[in-house]
Amino acid sequence: MALGEFDLIAKYFTRPTQQAVLGIGDDCALLQPRAGLQWAVSSDMLVEGRHFLPTVRPERLGHKALAVNLSDLAACGAQPVAFTLALALPRVDEVFLAGLAQGLFELAQQHGIELVGGDTTAGPLNLCITVFGEVPPGQALRRDGARPGHQLWVSHPLGGGIGDARLALEVFRGHASLSGDQFEAVRRAMEQPQPRVALGLALRGLASAAIDVSDGLVGDLGHVLRRSGVGAVVDTTRLPMSPVLAAQPLPRQLECTLAGGDDYELLFTAPAAQAAAVRAAAASAGVGVACIGQIEAEPGLRLLDAQGRPLAQVPRGFDHFTSP
Ligand code: ADP
Numbered sequence: 615m616a617l618g619e620f621d622l623i624a625k626y627f628t629r630p631t632q633q634a635v636l637g638i639g640d641d642c643a644l645l646q647p648r649a650g651l652q653w654a655v656s657s658d659m660l661v662e663g664r665h666f667l668p669t670v671r672p673e674r675l676g677h678k679a680l681a682v683n684l685s686d687l688a689a690c691g692a693q694p695v696a697f698t699l700a701l702a703l704p705r706v707d708e709v710f711l712a713g714l715a716q717g718l719f720e721l722a723q724q725h726g727i728e729l730v731g732g733d734t735t736a737g738p739l740n741l742c743i744t745v746f747g748e749v750p751p752g753q754a755l756r757r758d759g760a761r762p763g764h765q766l767w768v769s770h771p772l773g774g775g776i777g778d779a780r781l782a783l784e785v786f787r788g789h790a791s792l793s794g795d796q797f798e799a800v801r802r803a804m805e806q807p808q809p810r811v812a813l814g815l816a817l818r819g820l821a822s823a824a825i826d827v828s829d830g831l832v833g834d835l836g837h838v839l840r841r842s843g844v845g846a847v848v849d850t851t852r853l854p855m856s857p858v859l860a861a862q863p864l865p866r867q868l869e870c871t872l873a874g875g876d877d878y879e880l881l882f883t884a885p886a887a888q889a890a891a892v893r894a895a896a897a898s899a900g901v902g903v904a905c906i907g908q909i910e911a912e913p914g915l916r917l918l919d920a921q922g923r924p925l926a927q928v929p930r931g932f933d934h935f936t937s938p
């Protein structure tokens with residue numbers, strides 16, 4: 615007989631909690647922030663067909679569902695503490711559930727975050743996670759602190775870049791083709807993003823504004839510029855790229871780095887005097903950072919090509935209701 619709702623929760627999602635006052639099993643979880651700290655709270659939902667393909671391995675789906683949420687805590691400079699999981703499942707498939715739980719708890723353990731509750735229902739496959747992180751008052755990284763003259767930075771994997779997830783999607787869509795090894799590398803970027811939690815923590819007190827790149831660099835930078843009431847210039851030749859993406863034609867490079875999305879890297883600003891400290895923060899977090907431009911008083915975004923001229927066409931960020 616198929617596993618029931620409560621057996622399923624007990625078998626796959628209930629683990630002893632270390633930090634929560636009360637975890638799974640009651641009507642509410644009970645959490646106590648450490649003295650003097652604030653909660654940073656964020657939710658992200660993953661919908662089959664919209665955010666992931668039905669062919670994704672369940673381990674990678676579990677990883678990604680939590681990773682995209684941890685990325686929001688990273689962008690705020692918050693320390694992960696607890697999360698909840700609301701899950702809709704078309705059927706009870708134990709191979710799927712075991713894989714999902716494995717990917718989820720592996721990443722949770724790496725970041726010291728624990729599952730404290732959720733909801734489980736039958737329905738089209740859908741995962742919604744809410745994360746709770748701690749941050750000292752006044753120290754959260756926000757979108758509204760960028761000022762003219764500040765440098766603009768983006769993080770990236772060491773030896774890699776941004777835009778690989780989009781390149782993988784273009785291959786899935788049949789718009790680009792790659793060798794087997796190249797495809798495996800960019801597919802990993804799409805399915806197993808690494809949230810930049812350590813970098814976010816190291817940037818407290820250094821970065822003046824931050825956001826994680828989930829909908830494409832141009833779109834996400836636009837959020838920072840509008841919230842901060844400033845503009846920016848970006849030298850597109852300084853966008854970090856993996857060797858795989860760098861081997862693609864220039865229009866595809868620009869599409870993937872500027873409008874790609876699903877990068878889950880941190881895009882942030884800092885006063886120029888902090889450049890060495892920013893590099894040291896990145897080194898301590900084990901990630902690369904590239905300075906790609908500068909904040910200016912004049913509103914709007916100016917993207918420059920290799921000759922220092924404005925790009926003819928500006929790729930747009932992703933919008934669930936207006937993008938193709
Ligand atoms: P209620 O009916 O009171 O909302 P539920 O019966 O939905 O409670 O859930 C029972 C317990 O299991 C609760 O503590 C809830 O937080 C937890 N729970 C339900 N689904 C999940 C899930 N997918 N992951 C983690 N905890 C869950």
Ligand code: MG
Binds near residue numbers: 733734
């Ligand atoms: Mg419930």
